[in-house]
Amino acid sequence: MTSxxxxxxxxxxxxxxxxxxxxxxxxxxxxxxQSGRSQDAPACIATxxxxxxxxxGKEKSEQYWVEGSSKRYIPAQKxxxxxxxxxxxxxxxxxxxxxxxxASLEGLAFEGATKRSKPNLKVGTLVYARVSLANRxxxxxxxxxxxxxxxxxxxxxxxxxxxxxxxxxxxxxxxNPKFPVLPTLAASIPFEIAVGLNGRVWFxxxxxxxxxxxxxxxxxxxxGHIKAEKEDVEQAVKEYxx
Amino acid sequence: xxxxxxxxxxxxxFLLQALAEGKRLDGRITLEQREVNFVFGEELGCVExxxxxxxxxxxxxxxxxxxxxxxxxxxxxxINSEIGPMASSxxxxxxxxxxxxxxxxxxxxxxxRTEAIDREALCILAGEKVWQLRLTLHFLSDxxxxxxxxxxxxxxxxxxxxxxxxxxxxDEVIIHSPDERAPVPLAIHHTPLCxxxxxxxxxxxxxxxxxLESTLCSGTLTLTxxxxxxICVLSKAGGTPLAASEIMGVVNVGVDRVREMVKHxxxxxxxxxxxxxxxxx
Numbered sequence: 001m002t003s004x005x006x007x008x009x010x011x012x013x014x015x016x017x018x019x020x021x022x023x024x025x026x027x028x029x030x031x032x033x034q035s036g037r038s039q040d041a042p043a044c045i046a047t048x049x050x051x052x053x054x055x056x057g058k059e060k061s062e063q064y065w066v067e068g069s070s071k072r073y074i075p076a077q078k079x080x081x082x083x084x085x086x087x088x089x090x091x092x093x094x095x096x097x098x099x100x101x102x103a104s105l106e107g108l109a110f111e112g113a114t115k116r117s118k119p120n121l122k123v124g125t126l127v128y129a130r131v132s133l134a135n136r137x138x139x140x141x142x143x144x145x146x147x148x149x150x151x152x153x154x155x156x157x158x159x160x161x162x163x164x165x166x167x168x169x170x171x172x173x174x175x176n177p178k179f180p181v182l183p184t185l186a187a188s189i190p191f192e193i194a195v196g197l198n199g200r201v202w203f204x205x206x207x208x209x210x211x212x213x214x215x216x217x218x219x220x221x222x223x224g225h226i227k228a229e230k231e232d233v234e235q236a237v238k239e240y241x242x
Numbered sequence: 243x244x245x246x247x248x249x250x251x252x253x254x255x256f257l258l259q260a261l262a263e264g265k266r267l268d269g270r271i272t273l274e275q276r277e278v279n280f281v282f283g284e285e286l287g288c289v290e291x292x293x294x295x296x297x298x299x300x301x302x303x304x305x306x307x308x309x310x311x312x313x314x315x316x317x318x319x320x321i322n323s324e325i326g327p328m329a330s331s332x333x334x335x336x337x338x339x340x341x342x343x344x345x346x347x348x349x350x351x352x353x354x355r356t357e358a359i360d361r362e363a364l365c366i367l368a369g370e371k372v373w374q375l376r377l378t379l380h381f382l383s384d385x386x387x388x389x390x391x392x393x394x395x396x397x398x399x400x401x402x403x404x405x406x407x408x409x410x411x412x413d414e415v416i417i418h419s420p421d422e423r424a425p426v427p428l429a430i431h432h433t434p435l436c437x438x439x440x441x442x443x444x445x446x447x448x449x450x451x452x453x454l455e456s457t458l459c460s461g462t463l464t465l466t467x468x469x470x471x472x473i474c475v476l477s478k479a480g481g482t483p484l485a486a487s488e489i490m491g492v493v494n495v496g497v498d499r500v501r502e503m504v505k506h507x508x509x510x511x512x513x514x515x516x517x518x519x520x521x522x523x
Contacts, residue, residue: 084247084248084249084250086247086248096247122251124248124250124251125250125251126250126251126252158252159252160252160255160256161252161256162252162253162256162267163249163250163252163253208256208259208260208263208265209263209265211256211260212260212265212266212267212268212269215267215268216268216269240269
C-alpha cells in the first residue's frame with residue numbers, strides 16, 4: 001500500500017494493538033483529533049511530501065515512513081549513517097554527515113570505551129554510526145555502538161575500501177532485502193558493504209577493479225543507466241569486470 | 243565562504259592505488275576524456291555543453307555600439323563568467339573564490355587574447371558603429387573540470403551564433419531582421435580549446451580530472467591548443483614541478499585530443515544546422 005501524502009496530512013495507521021515504529025517524515029501532531037470512539041487518540045501527521053512506505057519490522061512491529069525525493073539528508077533517530085571526521089576536540093569528534101549541521105560523536109560512544117581508553121580516530125576517518133539524537137534545531141548526535149547490547153555490531157571506523165555517494169532514495173532501497181541489486185552483485189563479486197541512509201555507501205573488495213565495477217554499477221543504477229533488475233545488473237558486472 | 247569538506251582519507255588511498263594500476267574510478271583510462279555532449283538551444287548562439295556530469299551553458303548576443311577612439315575598426319567581445327551556487331554549494335555569488343578567478347582569467351586568455359574571433363570583421367562603420375558580442379557562461383553543474391567544459395561551450399556557442407546582416411549605404415546603416423535576410427556567421431580564425439591534466443606524485447598524468455581527482459591531485463596543468471598544432475596558453479598554477487619532457491609528452495597527446503574534439507564539435511554543429519530552418523526568402 002503506497003499513497004502520496006502532503007505535509008500536514010494525517011497518516012492512516014492501523015488501530016491494532018501491534019507496536020508501530022514511526023520513521024522519518026512522520027511526527028505526532030500536537031493537536032488531538034476526535035477518533036471514531038469517545039477517547040482522544042494522538043494523531044500522526046506527515047511532515048514532508050512523499051510516498052508513504054511501510055514494512056514489517058522486528059517483533060511483529062510495523063514501520064512507517066515517508067519516502068520523499070529530497071537531496072539533503074536530514075538526520076533522524078536510529079538511522080545508520082556514514083560520516084567523515086572533520087575535527088576532534090577534548091570530548092569527542094565532529095562528523096560530517098552531509099546534512100545541514102555537523103553531527104557530534106562522543107569519545108565514549110564506542111564499544112568498550114572508558115574514560116581511560118578511548119578510540120583514537122584521525123581527521124578524515126570514515127565511520128559507520130547510528131544517529132542517537134536528532135531534534136530539530138539541535139546538533140545531531142551519533143554513536144558507534146548498539147545501546148541495547150553495548151557491542152559494536154559493525155559500527156565504528158571503516159578501514160580501506162571505497163565510499164560512493166548516491167541518492168537518499170537508492171540507499172533506502174539498497175537496505176531492502178528484496179531489492180535485487182546487492183544480492184545479484186554478491187553472486188559474482190565478494191564484498192563487504194555498509195549502507196548509510198545519508199546517501200553514502202561504503203564497500204571493500206579484494207581487488208581494485210571489483211571496487212570500480214561496484215562503484216560504476218551503484219552510480220549507474222542511481223542515474224537510471226542500469227535498470228535495477230537481475231539480468232541488467234549481471235550484464236553490467238560482466239561488462240565492467242572485463 | 244563555506245569550505246568544502248575534504249573527502250575521507252580512504253578515498254585518496256583507493257584513488258592512488260587504482261591509478262597505480264592504471265585505472266580510474268569511472269572506468270576510464272588515464273588519458274581518456276569523459277563523454278562530450280552538446281545541447282543546442284532554440285536560439286542561435288545558445289549551447290549547453292556537458293562533459294560527463296559537468297555542464298556549462300553558453301549564450302552569445304550581439305548589439306551595436308560605438309568603438310573606442312584609438313581603435314575605430316575593432317568590435318568588442320565581452321566574456322561574462324560568474325560561477326554561482328548553482329554549480330556547487332561551495333561557490334557563493336558575489337564573492338569569487340581563487341578557483342573562479344583562475345577559470346575566468348584562463349577563459350579570457352584562451353578566447354579573447356588568442357584572437358579566436360576576428361574583431362575587425364565586427365566593424366560596421368569605422369569610428370561610428372561596431373558589433374559588441376557578449377558571451378555569457380552559466381555554470382550549471384560542477385563535477386570537476388569546469389574550465390575545459392566552459393571553453394568547449396564558449397567556442398561552440400560562438401560558432402553557432404549568427405549576427406544579423408547589415409547593409410551600409412553611405413552613412414546609413416540598415417539592419418536586416420533574420421526573417422528578411424539570412425543572418426551571417428562570425429569570422430572565426432581558429433578554435434582554441436582547453437585541456438586540463440592532473441598530476442600525482444610518481445604517477446602518469448591523467449586527462450580531464452573529475453571533482454574527486456582534482457581535489458586529491460598534487461597539481462594541474464592546463465593547455466589551450468588548436469587544431470593547427472599551436473599552443474595558445476599554457477597555465478600551471480602551483481603544484482609539483484614538472485620536467486620539460488613531461489610537458490612535451492602531454493602537449494603531443496593534447497594535440498590529438500583537440501583535433502578529435504574540434505571534429506566532434508563540427509559534426510554536432512553540422513547536425514544542428516541540418517535540423518534547423520534558417521528563414522531566407
